[in-house]
Amino acid sequence: MFLYLLIDLRMPDKLIVPPRRLLSFSFLPLFLLFLGLQPASCGGQEPDSLAPVVTPETPAGPRPTVPNGYFLFPIKPGKTNFLAASMGELRPNHFHGGLDIKTDGRVDLPVYAAADGYISRLKQSSFGYGNVLYITHPNGLTTVYGHLNHFLGATAAELLQRQYEKQSYELELFFKPDQFPVKRGEVVALSGNTGGSAGPHLHWEVRNAQDHQLNPLQWGGFTEIQDHVAPMLQAFAVEALGIEARVQGVFGKSVFVPKTPPLPNGGGYVWADTISAFGSVGLLVQGFDRFDGVWNKNGLQRVEIRINGQPFYRHVVDDVPFPDGTRQVNQHMDYEWRFLQGRQLEKLFVDDGNDLTMYTTGPRKAACAWRTGKYTPWKSCWPTRMAILLRCVLCCGANSRCTTRLALRW
DSSP: OOOOEEEEEEOOSSOOOOOOOOOOOOOOOGGGGGTTOOOOSBOOOSOOTTSOOOOTTSOOOSOOOOOTTOSOOSSSTTSOOOEEEOTTOEETTEEOOSEEEEOTTOSOOEEEOSSSEEEEEEEEOSSTTSEEEEEEOTTSOEEEEEEEEEEOHHHHHHHHHHHHHHTOSOEEEEOOTTTSEEOTTOEEEEEBOOSSBSSSEEEEEEEOTTOEEEOGGGGOOOTTSOOOOOOEEEEEEEEEOSTTOEETTBSSEEEEOOOSOOBTTTTBEEEEEEEEEEEEEEEEEEEEBOOTTOOSOBOOOEEEEEETTEEEEEEEOSEEETTTGGGGHHHHBTHHHHHHHOOOOEESSOOTTOOOSOEEEOTTTTOEEEOTTSOOSSOOOSSOEEEEEEEOTTTTSSSOOOEEEEEEEO
16 A cells, blocks of 8 residues: 655755754643544653663664564563554653554453563552563563453562551562573463553564563564554645745745645645745654544554665664663654644654664765756655655564655655
């Protein structure tokens, strides 16, 4: 399934002196920060006080090798499941660091251990992940199960005893490998709605030894989740990045919203107006994805740009350093535009100060450059044909190959 958006971008006839940019501050109440934002279905991104602090500069290292089917789906394994939220969705001040699995609108569904290992940590809290369990596996990865209603077995008894000793409800415990071993498929807890949760669900994620949040779906093998629905394009933007740059004759950002439905038979969108650009500019996009059989919107987890058929830019939100790296979501998206305009635009270039490792770009970090009448020796985007590809969350697996295409003619 493909969607096309054809746009003719041309050089401006003359260059206009840019206005002086002034630094401004807003003293509105803090709650205005959240107006117009998509509500989060899952909280819990706050770091635990006893957990090691990992800086965003911590190398991600090679992608862990996990055999297909190594992890068992933790809710109703082998049956159809649905997600309330996917990996990498844009939330206030953080990326969503895992999967929110729906639990039929109720609590106390069995939560299964995803693989052999041992319970290395648990925490009972009124905030964040609420009641959360950590299982460390022989391959060095740890699966995290958040917003639980009840712990089960010996760990529940251990928690209760320690709570009486400490005379405190909120408690965090760490265990040795030989204390509480578990087997793949063992029921370790009951799902719930605790902590910063907006409704019953299980928050499930995978972490490595550096505490990076990893996308469980990247290793495939989960027939419980189906995705055959292509992402939807809501808007795109072109922004002037250099002092000499212009978009539509001015130094700033122009946002374009498709006004007509896509052409039949996968013909995509056609933008009839001319968009002029000059100098160093960047592209931004707004859209969402959906899984099969659900109404709720999920984020864009993988976006690519190709120029004349060659890779130019790609980001895949499969690995987010926790807790500090996840805060760089405000560098990945246009924070000012979201705050002032309520529109959530993702940058398809790597902005200054963004040191996340999820991007694949050239030396100009996906900033396109135009010069009058000639093709410059460095990565130029004029004259050229460009395609922005919005991939389904499961596009890399066997479950789906749906892609939304935004084609630009410069």
